[in-house]
Amino acid sequence: MPTVREHYDFAIIGMGIGGLTLGALLARHGKKVVILEQHEVPGGYGHSFHQGGFSFCAELHYVWDCGPGERVYQMLRKLDLEDQVTFTRLNPDGFDRIVGPGVDYTIGSGFDREQRRLAERFPEHAGGLARYFSIVSTIHRQLYDLPIGFDWRTVFGHPRRYSHIIKYIRWTLQDLFDQLDFPLALRLILAGQSAIFWMPPRDLSLLVQAGGVGSYDQGAYYPAQSFLHVMKSLLRRVREQPGCLAKLKTEVTGIEVAGKHCRAVMTAAGERFTADQFLFDADAQLSLDLIGREHFPAHFLRKLQYEYGPSVVSVYLGLQDLDLRQYGFGDHNIFWHPDVDLNRVYDEQLADRIPERPYFFCNSPTLRPHDASLAPPGGSQLVLVAPCRYEFFKQLRQRGEDLYQQAKQQYADAILGVVESEFVPGLSRHIVQRVVGSPLTNEHFVRAPHGNCYSTPLDPRHVNLNRLNYKSPFPNLYYVGASSCLPGFATIIHFACMLYERLTGDRVYK
Numbered sequence: 001m002p003t004v005r006e007h008y009d010f011a012i013i014g015m016g017i018g019g020l021t022l023g024a025l026l027a028r029h030g031k032k033v034v035i036l037e038q039h040e041v042p043g044g045y046g047h048s049f050h051q052g053g054f055s056f057c058a059e060l061h062y063v064w065d066c067g068p069g070e071r072v073y074q075m076l077r078k079l080d081l082e083d084q085v086t087f088t089r090l091n092p093d094g095f096d097r098i099v100g101p102g103v104d105y106t107i108g109s110g111f112d113r114e115q116r117r118l119a120e121r122f123p124e125h126a127g128g129l130a131r132y133f134s135i136v137s138t139i140h141r142q143l144y145d146l147p148i149g150f151d152w153r154t155v156f157g158h159p160r161r162y163s164h165i166i167k168y169i170r171w172t173l174q175d176l177f178d179q180l181d182f183p184l185a186l187r188l189i190l191a192g193q194s195a196i197f198w199m200p201p202r203d204l205s206l207l208v209q210a211g212g213v214g215s216y217d218q219g220a221y222y223p224a225q226s227f228l229h230v231m232k233s234l235l236r237r238v239r240e241q242p243g244c245l246a247k248l249k250t251e252v253t254g255i256e257v258a259g260k261h262c263r264a265v266m267t268a269a270g271e272r273f274t275a276d277q278f279l280f281d282a283d284a285q286l287s288l289d290l291i292g293r294e295h296f297p298a299h300f301l302r303k304l305q306y307e308y309g310p311s312v313v314s315v316y317l318g319l320q321d322l323d324l325r326q327y328g329f330g331d332h333n334i335f336w337h338p339d340v341d342l343n344r345v346y347d348e349q350l351a352d353r354i355p356e357r358p359y360f361f362c363n364s365p366t367l368r369p370h371d372a373s374l375a376p377p378g379g380s381q382l383v384l385v386a387p388c389r390y391e392f393f394k395q396l397r398q399r400g401e402d403l404y405q406q407a408k409q410q411y412a413d414a415i416l417g418v419v420e421s422e423f424v425p426g427l428s429r430h431i432v433q434r435v436v437g438s439p440l441t442n443e444h445f446v447r448a449p450h451g452n453c454y455s456t457p458l459d460p461r462h463v464n465l466n467r468l469n470y471k472s473p474f475p476n477l478y479y480v481g482a483s484s485c486l487p488g489f490a491t492i493i494h495f496a497c498m499l500y501e502r503l504t505g506d507r508v509y510k
């Protein structure tokens with residue numbers, strides 16, 4: 001018999017950034033909240049882990065919308081956390097360095113400035129660049145204006161307000177590049193931040209490109225303490241509220257349904273929590289297993305039949321006695337490409353083998369503002385991430401644990417080989433901690449099916465007006481998180497705030 005716990009206003013499944021934001025806001029609003037997380041630490045992809053005196057954030061590198069008055073700030077202010085959880089802006093003159101054959105370009109803030117700089121470099125494309133930045137900034141502005149739960153009625157009901165969303169909803173980034181006849185080097189620069197989407201121009205939704213690069217253009221940020229501090233602060237807001245409960249190491253194994261409504265969550269430890277409303281922060285397809293497919297109408301099952309996007313190999317290095325600044329590192333990110341053709345880069349990377357010279361994205365969190373938790377005295381961090389295919393690692397593990405472990409390390413060696421040859425000769429001599437994560441690591445620790453980074457692929461087949469939003473077929477169950485809005489720290493916080501406003505009638509945004 002399950003142990004029956006108290007009744008709650010809200011039961012939240014998962015402590016990713018979406019679950020934590022809603023949990024903190026609802027608890028602060030006086031709601032009785034229970035929030036359950038299967039992992040031993042909060043944060044989902046934004047969690048941190050410790051190794052040999054270093055604290056590495058799993059999968060958050062830099063974020064947007066965190067400046068004074070911006071959306072993340074407004075959420076923090078609502079929670080009285082705006083003085084405790086602060087963010088520092090990365091250098092607006094250059095925060096993303098794109099490196100590839102014949103290309104070394106550092107992107108900074110200000111589309112006007114970027115347009116000018118690029119037009120000097122590619123004068124024959126000055127007109128095309130003006131058009132590119134005009135389209136991207138208009139799409140970006142219109143996306144920011146969309147309400148929660150928007151669908152085709154919202155958009156087509158306001159054809160002027162959402163003109164560019166309507167026009168470009170089916171476009172890939174490459175469609176625009178082709179129309180403007182941009183050369184490969186210019187395409188590489190403009191799409192060089194593809195590691196924030198893990199999609200090449202051929203597949204990437206133009207809307208997603210505009211949303212992402214437009215947001216970073218307005219300010220790229222990093223927490224002044226650490227992402228761990230952000231997650232812990234949100235969790236504290238739940239824990240300190242009388243009548244609320246936050247439990248780690250608590251896997252939800254079932255959601256009970258009575259008639260058309262959800263009634264209770266069951267945990268692996270045999271507990272049962274009843275609640276009026278339920279918020280689901282795990283990948284939405286997992287709700288099928290927890291609730292039972294038979295409870296979902298056919299049209300909604302189709303909505304949940306999305307594919308998963310690429311996964312990554314992540315390499316976390318703890319270094320000693322090395323000043324990365326001397327090798328061109330700073331507070332910016334570096335995106336390194338073995339080929340100027342980004343479509344070819346992804347073809348090679350997502351094939352079922354370890355690339356000889358893998359494409360990767362990297363940064364050094366210790367060269368950004370941080371608290372002492374990130375590294376021991378004299379130590380520094382270097383974190384490198386490369387896209388890969390889940391199935392490659394999955395099949396290796398099915399063939400044998402040794403084969404899988406070996407491949408993971410070989411993949412990391414290949415990435416480090418490039419770092420040594422291109423950026424930091426002798427890097428290996430300074431490595432005192434080395435942790436390698438694969439798609440199966442993501443699957444294990446944050447229950448990301450297929451180790452997916454961003455839920456669905458961010459292509460026009462998945463990012464369109466039929467995309468899943470917060471609504472489920474159950475009137476008291478809502479989806480939050482990457483699969484029901486779009487991925488990313490600030491995006492998910494924004495959707496969580498809008499959902500909070502809808503559920504409570506209370507305001508986060510002035």
Ligand SMILES: Cc1cc2nc3c(=O)[nH]c(=O)nc-3n(C[C@H](O)[C@H](O)[C@H](O)COP(=O)(O)OP(=O)(O)OC[C@H]3O[C@@H](n4cnc5c(N)ncnc54)[C@H](O)[C@@H]3O)c2cc1C
Nearest residue numbers: 014016017018038044045061062252282453481482488489
């Ligand atoms: C490689 C990589 C790099 C990224 N870089 C950035 C970046 O630089 N900036 C940025 O803004 N975004 C970045 N992202 C995206 C961002 O990390 C995610 O979109 C975001 O953190 C997802 O939050 P979420 O709320 O959807 O929940 P998730 O992080 O997916 O968390 C869901 C939580 O639910 C829990 N859970 C699942 N099933 C159960 C269950 N049955 N019972 C209890 N708990 C359960 C999981 O353990 C997990 O903690 C990156 C992602 C990846 C993979």
